Amino acid sequence: MSVGHTAVTTPPAPGDPVISCDTPQDECGVRDVLDRLGDKWSVYVVVELAAGVRRFKELQRAVPGGISQRMLTLTVRRLERDGLVHRTVHPTIPPQVEYELTETGHSLTHLVKALADWSIAHRPAFTASRAAWDAAHPDSEIR
Amino acid sequence: MSVGHTAVTTPPAPGDPVISCDTPQDECGVRDVLDRLGDKWSVYVVVELAAGVRRFKELQRAVPGGISQRMLTLTVRRLERDGLVHRTVHPTIPPQVEYELTETGHSLTHLVKALADWSIAHRPAFTASRAAWDAAHPDSEIR
DNA sequence: CCGAATCCAACTCGATACTG
DNA sequence: CAGTATCGAGTTGGATTCGG
Numbered sequence: 001m002s003v004g005h006t007a008v009t010t011p012p013a014p015g016d017p018v019i020s021c022d023t024p025q026d027e028c029g030v031r032d033v034l035d036r037l038g039d040k041w042s043v044y045v046v047v048e049l050a051a052g053v054r055r056f057k058e059l060q061r062a063v064p065g066g067i068s069q070r071m072l073t074l075t076v077r078r079l080e081r082d083g084l085v086h087r088t089v090h091p092t093i094p095p096q097v098e099y100e101l102t103e104t105g106h107s108l109t110h111l112v113k114a115l116a117d118w119s120i121a122h123r124p125a126f127t128a129s130r131a132a133w134d135a136a137h138p139d140s141e142i143r
Numbered sequence: 144m145s146v147g148h149t150a151v152t153t154p155p156a157p158g159d160p161v162i163s164c165d166t167p168q169d170e171c172g173v174r175d176v177l178d179r180l181g182d183k184w185s186v187y188v189v190v191e192l193a194a195g196v197r198r199f200k201e202l203q204r205a206v207p208g209g210i211s212q213r214m215l216t217l218t219v220r221r222l223e224r225d226g227l228v229h230r231t232v233h234p235t236i237p238p239q240v241e242y243e244l245t246e247t248g249h250s251l252t253h254l255v256k257a258l259a260d261w262s263i264a265h266r267p268a269f270t271a272s273r274a275a276w277d278a279a280h281p282d283s284e285i286r
Numbered sequence: 287c288c289g290a291a292t293c294c295a296a297c298t299c300g301a302t303a304c305t306g
Numbered sequence: 307c308a309g310t311a312t313c314g315a316g317t318t319g320g321a322t323t324c325g326g
Contacts, residue, residue: 016249017256019190029262030186030255032269038181040319043173047162056288068320073289077285083272094287095326104268106159111261112173113160118254119172125247126175129226142220183299199308211300216309237307238306284290 050109053100193252196243
């Protein structure tokens with residue numbers, strides 16, 4: 001601890017990883033992933049596809065929260081564009097379209113797993129902290 | 144293939160992690176994290192704070208892209224509410240406020256590091272895939 | 287069955303101006 | 307310095323309808 005003004009409860013960065021944003025205006029590269037994973041549905045689609053090939057309707061039913069057709073279409077299209085999902089159209093009647101993860105997409109599942117693990121592990125802390133904050137700031141616009 | 148309608152073409156998941164959304168309407172817990180990390184600035188703030196304690200203005204200068212005062216305030220407030228960042232106010236003149244990661248916040252840096260690593264590793268594939276898709280779908284509304 | 291097209295509500299973000 | 311307040315543009319997501 002010692003001198004100046006920085007009496008912190010935790011040391012600056014004990015064994016923390018150094019995330020190098022070397023070039024200042026570079027964005028560490030995280031923008032690419034987060035722009036995709038940050039939206040409302042992509043993660044759930046990836047999670048479901050991690051379990052195997054799925055048809056459109058199967059995906060729609062599997063995604064928690066009830067995704068609209070429109071949003072599912074948009075989501076899988078964007079995932080396809082980014083090379084995370086492969087789309088196979090069987091020109092049958094009725095039409096049948098299958099979605100599956102590409103190799104890149106599969107590698108992403110490990111990341112999502114890490115995300116889910118962290119989230120589950122810290123959910124109690126999250127909830128508690130939020131409740132405390134909300135109680136201390138009754139009429140705040142944050143949230 | 145065989146019977147029903149659920150004939151899968153690829154093996155469900157070779158060595159992929161199983162992300163258990165056991166309860167169907169549960170959201171695997173990822174929503175909590177992604178709602179925070181998914182916004183435009185939180186990750187950069189966490190990255191910068193991973194390097195040590197920062198004051199408001201220091202943060203603002205450090206974040207790439209040029210964050211407005213308003214957005215920085217909102218971002219750190221939300222991070223504070225979630226228990227990821229601790230805020231210390233020194234009632235001096237001029238005012239001095241220091242931000243630092245909490246223990247939970249520090250544990251998050253490993254996740255962000257994983258995110259950044261994955262992103263950097265797959266950025267070429269991303270870029271290529273997008274370019275190819277865009278070329279194949281010249282006038283699409285996706286993007 | 288899979289999706290495109292349209293319309294609309296809600297939210298996010300940025301710019302600007304002002305305060306203790 | 308570290309915010310708060312206000313306004314407006316842009317984006318996202320949902321509901322609905324229609325088509326191949």
